[in-house]
Ligand code: HEC
């Protein structure tokens with residue numbers, strides 16, 4: 001949780017020296033920044049740059065708990081279910097309502113609006129299959145079990161297992177049966193029943209015979225597995241940063257033309273002095289871990305405990321990797337079996353979000369607490385104390401000897417450096433003309 005790569009630490013000091021000199025050249029008063037051609041990168045910096053390139057992104061990991069995830073028929077069924085508003089109580093909410101393909105698969109709102117209002121910010125879906133934990137707090141351990149959460153959530157789709165089974169039977173039966181075999185008989189079932197729903201739905205659920213309950217839950221799980229198959233096909237488009245990094249690594253003189261000077265300085269800060277890359281690392285710019293960074297809670301009276309409140313949920317989830325609807329053998333569920341759950345650092349910790357395309361999706365943080373990227377960067381510099389738990393930005397690693405990588409100083413940036421770092425995010429925008437997700441751009445909500 002609080003381990004900082006020694007290389008990053010070293011780069012931090014190197015970059016501090018370099019950038020002190022660079023900031024002197026900043027008094028340009030709004031004139032367009034020249035290209036970054038003159039910027040030189042050390043061998044260590046080049047290694048970090050390479051690690052951020054989309055070209056280094058490995059294929060999305062295989063999920064042993066979902067055997068249909070690679071089948072084209074599952075992808076197609078999943079795409080249809082993702083866009084199907086019949087899977088909601090009011091017939092108006094689909095996954096795509098909050099994960100709009102035209103808006104990087106999110107909704108642009110501070111907290112989401114389904115059949116009711118939620119308490120957290122919608123997350124973009126592209127790349128979600130790379131991490132072991134889903135949601136801001138990681139309360140799900142696979143994409144398919146994640147998809148089941150919003151369906152039965154009272155403020156999102158607000159539907160339930162019997163309704164979902166009826167929609168599948170009425171509108172997706174052929175595709176479903178081709179993948180998963182015959183649908184169970186649904187005759188005589190209550191219209192609304194679920195172990196998660198309202199008191200009435202829970203009573204109705206308990207009254208259903210155990211074997212039929214199992215059948216309904218299996219249909220429900222299969223809906224999640226098809227949706228996950230679709231989600232796993234979604235890809236990031238390369239950005240200017242990727243083109244720049246590859247050109248720098250090739251020693252291509254044209255590299256300089258790809259980034260403006262302020263953007264390149266921001267990049268140097270990101271991987272160096274500002275220490276961002278210690279958590280926002282790899283091609284997706286996320287370590288997929290949970291950190292408390294002292295983001296102010298939306299509701300001060302009831303601060304969100306984040307990861308600390310989620311580990312019991314994922315362990316108790318009937319749709320987890322070890323559960324009866326998983327296709328995995330127990331030994332394939334390493335993440336869940338060895339999950340960290342008693343570390344005080346999980347209190348108030350949230351999943352590090354990926355940063356590709358981030359400039360195009362304000363507001364920021366788990367409940368949209370910040371309207372602009374400048375506010376985000378200033379938050380890291382201010383490093384306030386956390387409302388729950390301890391912020392890693394203010395908290396030095398206990399027992400770390402002076403000078404070791406585990407000890408990390410505060411992030412100090414001048415106003416000019418804050419501005420450079422903010423400009424850097426523009427290099428992470430995908431070219432709107434390149435769409436690696438065929439078919440989604442024109443999908444209606
Ligand atoms: C009402 C809006 C809403 C709807 C409808 C909705 N989501 Fe979400 N989605 C959210 C919010 C909000 C979060 C973050 C919630 C949290 O962390 O507690 C989220 C998180 C996710 C994540 C986690 C991404 C990650 O990186 O961890 C995935 C995947 C996802 N949703 C897929 C879906 C699918 C599939 C559906 C349809 C079955 C769906 N969502 C329906 C709002 C919505």
Ligand code: HEC
Pocket residue numbers: 270274275276277278279280290291292293295350351352353354355358363364365366367373376377380392393411421
């Ligand atoms: C200790 C790990 C850590 C470090 C260091 C770190 N971040 Fe973050 N970052 C996170 C976490 C965790 C979140 C989500 C926090 C939340 O919502 O409560 C986040 C959120 C963000 C977001 C919002 C993204 C979104 O989609 O809402 C941006 C932008 C961001 N960080 C940029 C940076 C920059 C720039 C730096 C360097 C100055 C940095 N981060 C340093 C862990 C870190």
